[in-house]
Amino acid sequence: MKLHKEGNATLTIEILAFSLFNYLAYTYAHEYVACFTTAITGFLFIMTLNFFRIPKREFERKEGIVYAPCDGKVVVIEETEETEFYKDKRIQVSIFMSPLNVHNQVYPISGQVKYTKYHPGKFLVAWHPKASTDNERSTVVVENDKISILFRQIAGAVARRIMTYSKENDRANVADEFGFIKFGSRVDLFFPIGTKINTQLEEKVTGGQSVIASY
Secondary structure (H helix, E strand, C coil), X not given: CEECHHHHHHHHHHHHHHHHHHHHHHHXXXXXXXXXXXXXHHHHHHHHHHHCEECCCCCCCCXXXXXXXXXXXXXXXXXXXXXXXXXXXXXXXXXXXXXXXXXXXXXXXXXXXXXXXEECCECCCCCCCCHHHHXXXXXXXXXXXXXXXXXXXXXXXXXXXXXXXXXXXXXXXXXXXXXXXXXXXXXXXXXXXXXXXXXXXCCEECCCXXXXXXX
16 A cells, blocks of 8 residues: 555645644643644544555456446436536436545546546535536546546535546546545546446445446
């Protein structure tokens, strides 16, 4: 397991701030207060380490398979209108990530990046129905000779920073990293009508390993 580069600044700030808090507590406060401060700051630091962890995983990368772009729980499977890029009916699958999940995102398929766009917006809770269109979000479309898929990183009430590394015309390789969202969020995928969906509501999925659909 390693730590994601997006956590470097946060962890550095925590180390400096928590060290100062603990120094002041042990210097000027009662020993019980100092012990309490140490316990709280230690817990918060461990939680931050857990959030930015990137576990070592093996990826199969089979053809004709759409893998989960992130860890989390499937909260939406429905037919809907995709209004940003395709502007037609699509099958939407949404995956909610809690603060305890690994928070990097990986390409669900291989192909070419055809479209990327960042949208500023609100910070509704990630499972809110309007989060997909109203929240801060970043959209990526990847196409190959068999399928075109749109996937969208969506910020939540706590997540306030979306990082997307994809650029138009990039080569996308399934299970390679394309982004990161800090602290609780969601990823939506939009498939062509008729795509075989291989997941179900409330299913917990693992980025780059769980099968979401096949084509």
